[in-house]
Every structure is written in structure tokens, then in C-alpha cells.
Amino acid sequence: MTKSQLKTKPIQETTFLISGATDGIGKVTALEIAKLGAKVTLIGRNPDKTKQVTDEIRMLSNNEAVDYFIADLSIQENIYNLAEAYKSRHSVCDVLINNAGALFTSRKESHDGIEMTFALNHLNYFLLTHLMLPLMPQDTHSRIINVSSMAHMSGRINFDDIQQRRFYNGWAAYAQSKLANVLLAGKLEQTSISTNALHPGIVATKFAANNGFMGSLLRNAMNLFSISPEEGSKTSIYLATSEEVVGINGKYFDNMKALRSSSESYDKAIAKRLWELSLEMTGLKEPYVQKAA
Numbered sequence: 001m002t003k004s005q006l007k008t009k010p011i012q013e014t015t016f017l018i019s020g021a022t023d024g025i026g027k028v029t030a031l032e033i034a035k036l037g038a039k040v041t042l043i044g045r046n047p048d049k050t051k052q053v054t055d056e057i058r059m060l061s062n063n064e065a066v067d068y069f070i071a072d073l074s075i076q077e078n079i080y081n082l083a084e085a086y087k088s089r090h091s092v093c094d095v096l097i098n099n100a101g102a103l104f105t106s107r108k109e110s111h112d113g114i115e116m117t118f119a120l121n122h123l124n125y126f127l128l129t130h131l132m133l134p135l136m137p138q139d140t141h142s143r144i145i146n147v148s149s150m151a152h153m154s155g156r157i158n159f160d161d162i163q164q165r166r167f168y169n170g171w172a173a174y175a176q177s178k179l180a181n182v183l184l185a186g187k188l189e190q191t192s193i194s195t196n197a198l199h200p201g202i203v204a205t206k207f208a209a210n211n212g213f214m215g216s217l218l219r220n221a222m223n224l225f226s227i228s229p230e231e232g233s234k235t236s237i238y239l240a241t242s243e244e245v246v247g248i249n250g251k252y253f254d255n256m257k258a259l260r261s262s263s264e265s266y267d268k269a270i271a272k273r274l275w276e277l278s279l280e281m282t283g284l285k286e287p288y289v290q291k292a293a
């Protein structure tokens, strides 16, 4: 469907699902979109914190159409349950913002026994996207936004040891996962659903603070040249709400501009292999097919 054939939907009727919405970039993204009067659903992993943030966003945005679900997104069963719970409350998801993510300086495995960075930063985006697709309208501009990172530029998809069992390097695992976020963009057959990826900037959030002393050092070093979460959420909000990007698909944005991503991110053979591996690792039965190369 071409851009001119897509119907427009008022923002007050548009539903947004945002992961990692309890802190940092995701929290500001949820607040600013709620201020526009949209229907906003937060995903958080900590029930008390998520309820508190939801109440805060409702109050600051003067918008009661803000709700939440609880899911640890590194656990696939939780993502499947989340999708079912979402469907029982909402019939539509117009915009999915895959934002929850983290860096792990030492190797950890998820509840499912999958290396944590790959599980949380990539398989979570992949699985939640697929489970939301049936709820995404085809006659309006439905959008999927993957919060990636410029770290993807140094990333390689290491098919020989994708979970870094032999040798773990936290940065390489992070860069691989963020490259996977870019590789997923634009890969859906459904032409009216756009998928774009973005780098938010180097943003002063709690990112990397989950890594003890080393994490605090890294966090403090990043803070020396970080932008605020308000600045860092601008590209997510732009891709989620702007009319300027209707019909734009499969691009990588930085500072609200489409830029060239790493050369590996354009490699269709790598994208296809990653897609097939991700289907296998998430147990998806009737997947949406990858766009023909």
C-alpha cells in the first residue's frame, strides 16, 4: 500500500506499546507521547516501579489512557503471556517501540538458558514484534521502532558462537545485539507496517549501571558527554509520531535523520540467517515472512 492510500488516525485513537518504559529514554518517550493524548501502554518488569511510573505519567500528561503490563522481557514465556494479556485488553497496537535493553559486562544467561544480551536486546524485540503484528492495522501507518545504538557499527553477528560461550566480551555481545536491531528493520512483507531503527545518542540514563563497580565507572565516563533523556528520546518520539516518516521503512536514524548504518547491516544473507535462527530460538510457529532479498 502506498503512502497516499494509508488512512490517517488521530493521535487520541493511536495506541502505543513501549518496552523499558520505566526509566531513561523509554520513560520520557512514554511521557511525551502520553502528553499528545495518545493511548499508551508501558511494559515494566518491576510491579511497584511500573505502577508508580504509570501513575506519574498519567498525572504529568493529564491523560488517563495510560496503562501497563509487567514482563521480564529476557524470558520468552513472559513475552508470550504479555502478548496474550495485551490482546485481552486491546484490539489494536498501532506503534510498538522496542526500547528495553542493557549491557552486561560479564556473561549471564536468561531464565531460558540464553546469553542475556542476545535474549533481552535481540530475541525480545524479535518475538514481541511478531506477536504484536496481528494487532497492527494495515490500512493506517503502523510502526515498529527498534531502539538500537551506534554501537552496532562495531558489531558482527558471530554465527559460530552467537551466545559467546567460548569467549565473552560484553561490548561485543552488546554491539552484536544492536546490529541485530538494525538488521530487523524493514524486513516485513507487510508494506504498510514500517520498521525503523535508531541511535538515541549517548544519553544520561541508568544504562550500564547494572554492572557493579565497572558499570558505575562506565556510567560516570558516559555522563561526561551525555545528552539528557529528554534529548535522547527525541528520535524515538519522532519515528513514533511524525507524519514525515509515513512510508519510510528499513532505515536507521540518528538525531531524527536517516543515516547509513554499518555495511554488515545491509547484508541480506546475514539478515536471513539471523531471522531463521531467531525463529528457531523463539519457537514461533507461523512467522511473518522475511521480505524477499
Ligand SMILES: NC(=O)c1ccc[n+]([C@@H]2O[C@H](COP(=O)([O-])OP(=O)(O)OC[C@H]3O[C@@H](n4cnc5c(N)ncnc54)[C@H](OP(=O)(O)O)[C@@H]3O)[C@@H](O)[C@H]2O)c1
Pocket (backbone or CB within 6 Å): 019, 020, 021, 022, 023, 024, 025, 026, 043, 044, 045, 046, 049, 071, 072, 073, 074, 099, 100, 101, 102, 120, 147, 148, 149, 150, 199, 200, 201, 202, 203, 204, 205, 206, 207, 208
Ligand atoms: N543510554 C545510552 O547512552 C544509550 C545509547 C545507545 C542506545 N541505548 C539504548 O536505549 C535503550 C534504553 O536504554 P536507557 O539508556 O534508557 O537505559 P535504562 O535507563 O537502563 O533503561 C532501561 C529500561 O529497560 C528496562 N529493562 C531492563 N532489563 C529489562 C528486562 N529484563 N525486562 C524488562 N525490562 C527491562 C528497565 O527497567 P527497570 O526500570 O526495571 O530497570 C528500564 O525501563 C536500550 O535499548 C539501550 O541499548 C542507550
